[in-house]
Amino acid sequence: MVRCRRCQPLPEEVARAADLLGRRWVLAILWASAEGGAVRFNEFKQAIDGIPPRTLAQRLCDLEQAGVLERRVLDTRPPRTEYRLTPEGRRLGMLVTAALRG
Structure with a gap:
């Protein structure tokens, strides 16, 4: 097997992003x-057909963390919770949107 000399270990940030984006x-x-x-x-639930509420809650928590x-x-009353993309999330969202649109 030929090894690439230029190949470097995957940076930790890239590995974390790949792990996060790879989650269903x-x-x-x-x-x-x-x-x-x-x-x-509830807007996420309506927009994403088939996502279980428990999974949605976990993924929102993962993305927040x-x-x-x-x-x-x-x-x-009653309390309402909103989610917004952070500046980092907006950059990631633009990349995802561009990739999905082709």
């Missing part, structure tokens, strides 16, 4: 968020 439903959530405004949980989404709880 993450690309659909980014696609639904790509328009730019705030999106509520990764710094891709920002979660904001509104001071309303």
Whole structure:
């Protein structure tokens, strides 16, 4: 087998991004968020056909922890939660959108 001398180990940031983007439903959530405004949980559920609510909640949490989404709880009765792309999330969303559009 021939080894490439220029091949370097995958940077940790790239590995983390690949892991995150490889999780089921993450690309659909980014696609639904790509328009730019705030999106509520039920809006994600309506936009992403077939996603189980528990999985949606977990993926939103994963994206928030990764710094891709920002979660904001509104001071309303009942309380409402909105999600927005962070600046990093917007950059990632633009890449995903461009890749999906071909």
